[in-house]
Structures are given as C-alpha cells and as structure tokens.
Amino acid sequence: MKVQDRFLKYVSFTTTSDENSESCPSTKQQLELAKFLTEELEQIGLSQVKMDENGYVYGLLPATEGRESDTPIGFISHMDTSPDFSGENPKPQIIEDYDGEDVPLKGSGAVLKVEDFPTLKWLKGRTLITTDGTTLLGADDKAGIAEIVTAMEELIEIDRHAESRGYENLSGHGDIWVCFTPDEEIGRGADRLDLSYFTAKYAYTVDGGYEGDIAYENFNAASATFKIHGKGVHPGEAKGIMKNASLMATEIAMALPENETPATTEGREGFYHLTDMQGDVTEATLNYIVRDHDQTRFEERQEFLREIAKKFNEKFGEGSIELELKHSYSNMLQIIEKTPEVLERARTAIAAENITPVSDPVRGGTDGAKLSFMGLPCPNLGTGGYGYHGPFEHVTVEGMETVVRIIKRIATSRG
Secondary structure (H helix, E strand, O other): OOHHHHHHHHHOOOOEOOOOOOOOOOOOHHHHHHHHHHHHHHHHOOEEEEEOOOOOEEEEEOOOOOOOOOOOEEEEEEOOEOOOOOOOOOOOEEEOOOOOOOEEOOOOOOEEOOOOOHHHHHHOOOOEEEOOOOOOOOHHHHHHHHHHHHHHHHHHHHHHHHHHHOOOOOOOOOOEEEEEEOOHHHOOOOOOOOOOOOOOOEEEEEEEOOOOEEEOOEOEEEEEEEEEEOEOOOHHHOOOOOEOHHHHHHHHHHHOOOOOOHHHOOOOOOEEEEEEEEEOOOEEEEEEEEEEOOHHHHHHHHHHHHHHHHHHHHHHOOOOEEEEEEEEEOOOHHHHOOOHHHHHHHHHHHHOOOOOOEOOOEOOOOHHHHHHHOOOOOOEEEOOEEOOOOOOOEEEHHHHHHHHHHHHHHHHOOO
16 A cells, blocks of 8 residues: 555544543544554554554564564554644645645635745645644654555565565565554653563654654653642732732743743753643642753753742742642653664665755654663654644655655664
8 A cells, every 4th residue: 555545544533642631542532543553564464463452553574584683673653643733534635746835724724834834845846735724634643654554564565575486585674563652742652662572672763754854862851830829809808818829820920031932942942831821819820841952951940940939939928839840751862872873774774765864853752762761762753744733734745655765774774
C-alpha cells in the first residue's frame, strides 16, 4: 500500500488523548487504531506482533540471514492526536501540484498562509495534504506511523523476493523493532513501553517536521501550578477583609518576565508559558509549563517561581499562595552524546537522499527524551509534516515518501 493511502486511512480514526483521564490509553478511541495496526502488522508479515493491555502495539522484522549479529534498532510513533484542537472526523484536502501560494481551508473560511508558514514555498509542485480548517489533520503522528509501516512492508517484500530467487539480499538488515504508543501528546507515551519486549539497543521516534531533521536536543521541562487562596465577603462590607484570589492571580502572572514566553522566544531560549487560569474571589489557579534547554537556567527558572510564591505570601499572608512544581522530562542530549552511532546512521541515510541533515533543538519534548533516560537512546526523525496541533497542519506525499526511504536506509545500514 502507498504511504499516502495508508496515512489517509489512519487519520480517519479519531484518537484525541485526554490529559484529565487517568486510564491508559487515556481515551478508548485510541484502542480502535491500535487494534487496526495490530492486524495490519500481522498482515504485512511482521513477527512477535502484539497489542498489550495499555494499547501499545509492537512488532519485529527479524534479521535477514547473515545479519543476525547486527545491532537491533527500533522505530516508534504515537497514535494519539493533540487535545489542543478537535481531531474528530477530519476532512483532508488533497492538492496536487501545489502552487506554493496561500491555501483556503474550505470548511472554515480560514487560510493556510505562506506568511505564517514560509516553508510552504519549499513544497511547491508537491502533493499537499491539509485540513479543511475545522479539525487538525493528524499528521502528528499518523504520518510517522504510515512511514514506518510502509517501510517495513517494503523491506519485507525485498526480503521475500531475495528468498524466492535464491540470492543474497543486498538490502539485508538486523532485527528491526517497531512500536506505536498511546498518549504521547499528554506526556505519557513512553511511560509503559515495555523495553524487556522491545529489545532494540537504540531507536528513533518518527515524530518531527522537515524530512531531513534528526533532533536530539529538547527542553528540560516542568509544570508549575500556583494555587491562590483568597477571602470572600459581601462586596458592600469588603474593605479591609476581602482578598480577591483572581486579582492576586493576575498580580502573580504579571510578575513573570513578559519577554520570556513562547511568543517572544526561539531556538534555545527558554520560557514560562501560562497554559490556563481559573478563579473567583476565594480561589484561583494558574497553570504554567516551564522550559529551558540549559539545565542550570532551567533550575534557576524553578527557583524564580519559588521566590515569586514567597514574595506574594509575604504580601497577602502566609498560606495564601501554594506552588507545586513537577518535573516533566529532561534534555536527551546528555544521553545521545554517548551513542554517536545512532546519529551517524541517521545522518548518512538522510544525506543519501540528497538532503542536508538538520539538527535544530526541539522546542518541546518527545517520547524519545523519556526513553533515552530509560536506557533506550532515541533521537527524533522528521515526518515531512508542519503546523501541528491545529487547523493549519499539513504534510506532503513526497515528504512522507522520502521518510520511508530514510527509514529503509537506516534499517539496512550496517551497525
């Protein structure tokens, strides 16, 4: 099956994850895609295929004759889509021979603009797949799944052809593991991946943007919650008594650096991001995510938040402000640096496609970050998709086809 057809089939499944759910997977809908993928991996001929009780899907392409001693490697993608925007019943727009100009999203009246996404100019002449503006597309990360499955199917066909003709498989390979995880978008995708079953020495998440990307730096990340306790009383009798928790919350928000937000930073610059706020007179909550590539600066950011809580407790009275800091994930650079072959293998494969490998720092995190610290070095490959987590998500067929070839090159290279 062509990668385009496979991708369009996968995006027809609604798989939005839910950060408020404590189950795994967080939404039952993800299990429908997991079951479909389990059957598909069996049909194309992988071995040791299973879906476990948490919705993780595994499969193995066994080593070809003479390559059994090669380093076992793996490829990983996630099945869920972001809860940031609706992923229900997407209606993809397929634009052949794309002209490189703005694209009307016909379901909503919105426009995918080159001004907002300059990389669209690079995609001129390709077959572009967009949303209709009413949902996200699901390329994050169903493009990655489609690319991995298609690459495995094509490798299996090569193996079978060589066997039937009785000659050496010049594209042979070692053991190749695949895994598709739930709940990556809510930070849980790596949590229950069974590394006693998925026995790769290192792996690649296929979950990035530009098809020549090999990313191995990500943010250090934490979440921060300010819980503000006020005092309510009738406003007619409030003088000297009332402490308005919502107003206290706005003071705290304004105390953070205005130029250290996602909208004002780039590259390796960190930030504080107010994700949501709720409140009334008596109680209010501010939820932040805290990010920085530099470990020292990351720790300083958390200490700054502690100082903010201390300052406002002194102003409003002890116990008025509670701060909860929770570590999310760490920069995988320190792990990947110890396994240079995982990067060299990918860079060589990308360069063989006449593409310049790019390793920009990830302004976020991936399953690969957690997995690296769990003992599985796991940088991130691009999928050829852009504009994730919203109605402007888009991908090209040619980009996905290129990633299929890169995966096959990585899989068949000596290691």
